[in-house]
Amino acid sequence: MKLKSAIAYEEKWAEKWAEAKIFEADPKPGKPKIFICVPYSYQNAPLHVGHGFTYTRGDAYARFKRMQGYNVLFPWAWHWTGEAVAGTCERLKRGDQSVRKMLVEIDGVPEELLDKFTDPVFVTRYYTEENRETVKAMGLSIDWRREFHTTDLHPYYSKFIEWQYITLKNKGYITKGRHPVVWCPRCKSPTGDHDRLAGEGVSPEEYTLVYFKFGDAYLAAATLRPETIFGVTNIWINPNHEYVLIQADGKKLIVSEQAAYKLKNQTKVEILKKIPADELIGKFAETPLTGKHIPIFPADLVDPDFGSGVVYSVPAHAPYDYAGIIALKNNQERIRKYQLKELVESIKPISIIRVPGYGEFPAVEEVERLGITSDTDPRLEEATKTIYSKEFHEGVLKDNCGEYSGKTVSEARDLVKEKLIEMGLGGVMWELPEKVICRCGTETIVKIVEDQWFLKYSDPEWKEKVKEHIRNMNIYPEEARRWFLNVVDxxxxxxxxxxxxxxxxxxxxxxxIVETLSDSTIYPALYTISKYLNLGIIKPDQLNIDVLNYIYLGAGDPEKISSQSGIKEEILKQVREEFLYWYPVDMRISAKELVPNHLTFYIFHHVAIFEPRHWPRGIGVNGMLKIEGEKMSKSKGNFIPLKKAIEIYGADATRATLLLAAEDLDDPDWRDKNAREARNMLDVLIRICRDVVSANSNDYTRVDEWLLSTLQRKMKKITSAMEKLKTRTAFNEALYGLYNDWKWYIRRTGGRLGKAAEKFLEEWVKILAPFIPFTAEECWSMLGKSGFVSLEKWPEPREELINEDAELREDLLKNLMEDIRSITEVYGKPPKKIVIYVSSKKKRELLGKAIELKSLESKAALGNLIKWMIAEKLADKKKAPTLAKLMVDTLASLTSKYKEKTLLNVAENELEFYEESREFLEREFNANVEIYSEDQENIYDPRNKASTALPLRPGIYIE
Ligand SMILES: [Zn+2]
Incomplete structure (x- = not known):
């Protein structure tokens, strides 16, 4: 199982860190702390690069904070709860070859172990062992003394969960009752979000059943829009499916066979007899509330698997219904078979909702606009969404809607529903808006369960407290805050x-059994004390309710609890202190898929159980990883286990690739090309270290000044990005931003390293340490430094090293080179000679004048500058406007970055600076370079280019 990284030095550093125990964190009173964690993962598969993305962000943040001087706790655990492995075990037991193949080929399970993979406990244990290796190989800076896994297979986890649930129950947050749940008929159990193969986040929706009188029974049509009953023109049923007469809700109802089966799980249902669709089509039913008689028509748009299999038709406001009428008119065979010609011709849409932006019949408008002629056209879905949403938010019922006339659609909806139910002409049916498949492979239904235990997340007071806290937490990125508030709603x-x-x-x-998303909410609190249990200082069976109440809530008398539990009083107090030191969690980093469930539950439970000072302080949310632009999945064959990435590219290259892929809510994309590039970049870093170590120079030139100055600026940028968890911005700047500066430095010095090189590299290595810690350690030791760079102090920018003059000079040089390049490009051949003209002493005053006039409106400034130039004889009437314009533009481009004082300073010594750079320019362009001041005597100026020189913008002549 031993994992071998592609980079030789990684294993060495992982061992050294472990030996020196540098990531073990104990309370240090007086020292500020940061508690960081990531959600534990299900142990039903190898960790993949998607996990790696979240983990690396968490680790980079932990390492950054540690270097900033915080006492950082970054603990680890494993999720065993639920049905995560059950499906795999079941399929394997049934001899499913595709599962065997997947386990061997993708997960890398040895063939000889496969027989044991029918046991869920073996499987979770197996993956826990393997994934621990992977986490260690990734270089995550974990305090392993606090590790645990969930379920009662663990010696103390269940004690903690029992305490949590007893506390919740005592506080009234748990009820037993009758509720609709997503239900697996095979497992005979509710199917939680993380127990699903498909349909995560889908919850039951409440439909209104509207009863249309048909003989002594009722056709029960399911709808989300009961207020549209006033616009009904006909009923739709599917002609190719069977219907049944059932006794339910004290009435005889007609629904599809599938609907009867679903309703059985929601109310008492007795099936009386089957009714072929043909016996219904062409007959009439009576509309509740209006008493109107409407015909029953056949339509393919009716899905007998969805709702009740009976739909009432509102062609004015429902695109499907209008398309259904058109489709039926065009289906001569059906018209003939059921003799519907006259009936169908007589159907006219009835307008009942006034909505801005549409005329009488919004559905007719949309269907005609899109040119739809069939009731199974996929574009109907979009048209439906548009109209439904518009009518719900802005629609008002017209005068033909009885007592509801003049009410908004959103008001009328519930009123009509209540009225129908009150009159015995309506009921309720729960339905899933999308398919939900249980981990065992079975399609789920909605079941109303009696005696089910519920967390009362609907409790308005609880919700309000949670929302208030969400408004005040640190949430990165900020846009996720709104999302959390919506989820709570x-x-x-x-x-x-x-x-x-x-x-x-x-x-x-x-x-x-407490389900998987419900036993994983406040477990970060367990990390603060798990060390004592893992080290044997407290025994698992000593962890009773009183002990936990004292540790987490400060309740009870420690002396009594000590004698009752057998834990020494001094230890008890120490554990309480440890909890108080670490809590709350400062930063929890997770993928965005956990916002609608886990992360929100995490806040709910903390708010319910702990004092406000222990509620979570910060959450960082990130995107979901793709592979080469596609969603990662085992079935697509593009699943990349993290251990495999480490074996191919090494941990640091894997970390670098992930960190550079995205930040905030953007989805990162894993690309092999990027990982190889990152791998090469690490070699480049090692090579730079070797070069710097072997160089010895005492030069300290202007370029050295520049190198240290730009470094200070980048430090500021990187630090502030990391504080906001902008890990991509920070690392990109740390790796490539600083590398580009280094390359420029090498170019400028011609490879003769100056005094700044070593200083720069030292700081650079520290800055890289949170992101690519192995390579940073390797470089650190190459530089002859003792100790771990992981424990060095995070570099703070030193104001005294910021040298604007030096920065501006390098920018001017880059501008000049660009200008030379664009001129030579026009000629199409390399230059032999380059002549540079720096502006005269007299002309330098132009810069001061331009600065002085800058505050004027631009046209006036330009006019004044031209006048002044002519008056001062700096240019003739012909040339002055062009030069003045150039001066104003040059100034504008520089003042965004530099102080005016810097501009004047640098202009003063321009000639000297270009002189110093002559050698460099000759090397760059492989040409002779001559430099003159415009007002020098006997200058070489065959094309009269000297007169085009401006301060901070030399004239150029090229041969
Ligand atoms: Zn199931």
């Missing part, structure tokens, strides 16, 4: 226990 009660899978039993009802 729509969150309903949550089934917190299930009947199967690994986990912890509900302490008061051991038939139930």
């Amino acid at each position: 729509w969150l309903r009660d949550w089934a917190c226990a299930r009947k199967t899978g690994l986990g912890t039993k509900l302490p008061w009802d051991p038939d139930w």
